[in-house]
Ligand SMILES: O=C(O)CCC(=O)C(=O)O
């Protein structure tokens with residue numbers, strides 16, 4: 001077995017929580033214990049998911065190729081499907097089109113989600129049809145590859161929510177019961193970070209103000225990141241506030257918790273501060289934001305004096321620092337449904353119309 005002692009984050013295999021696999025109580029309990037520790041310390045971990053969602057190495061490679069194919073399309077094809085302002089984010093985001101801060105993030109992205117039929121009326125502001133590029137511009141199975149990837153990632157995320165429920169002392173179906181229709185509002189985002197060299201020529205920002213993704217915490221529930229092999233860029237703030245590289249490891253995802261999960265668990269799960277730095281290599285990443293059902297109101301967990309002090313959400317996203325600011329729990333008590341909370345967050349994203357060439 002490979003020695004993973006040198007990994008910056010723990011490696012957790014959630015396959016015992018795949019509904020179809022026979023696994024013992026003892027196996028599940030051991031996984032839950034590791035997960036509870038990872039949630040409390042880093043709020044992030046490497047995830048091994050085995051056969052869940054049929055996300056084999058071959059399937060992953062196909063998705064990276066599909067992402068590469070999309071980003072290589074001419075600008076006019078990509079700019080035909082610009083992401084719209086507001087909470088519903090589907091389509092293309094050019095360089096400078098979106099930022100978590102005033103810094104220019106040297107990346108482009110494509111965002112899609114659940115295959116919502118155009119004939120069905122959305123039930124909330126986060127549901128609706130995807131915006132795909134012209135079918136004639138991409139290879140025949142391009143869209144299907146991405147749709148299968150989405151469905152597979154939903155299954156992996158479901159296994160994580162089962163494991164997480166047990167890790168927090170609940171029944172395995174506790175979190176899944178709040179996530180039944182979460183797949184209809186979850187988001188997949190394909191990112192293409194430009195190498196520093198290209199960024200230098202962009203004239204978009206001074207060198208010091210450029211970053212792949214500004215320091216931030218994710219707002220939602222669970223984020224699963226698949227990084228392109230051989231390219232490091234993602235960094236997580238360690239418990240002492242130092243940035244640590246989280247390099248890609250074959251056959252794994254990075255999972256990090258979001259603010260909502262941290263709030264609802266009163267900090268038993270940490271929402272880690274992270275960022276993406278650019279290098280001389282270009283980088284692709286596939287980032288899945290898994291959300292609970294729009295209407296879900298997950299009750300806040302009981303107070304636990306030991307863990308309550310650990311809550312640390314990064315409030316001011318415009319400061320590129322690794323020190324998190326405290327968010328008071330009283331603000332969390334007023335959170336309505338998950339959907340209202342997250343739609344409000346998305347609607348505040350800084351979108352620079354000048355980033356759009358269309
Ligand atoms: O590209 C990555 O590795 C992570 C991006 C990220 O943190 C985000 O989009 O929230």
Ligand SMILES: [Fe+2]
Nearest residue numbers: 216217218274
């Ligand atoms: Fe993030």
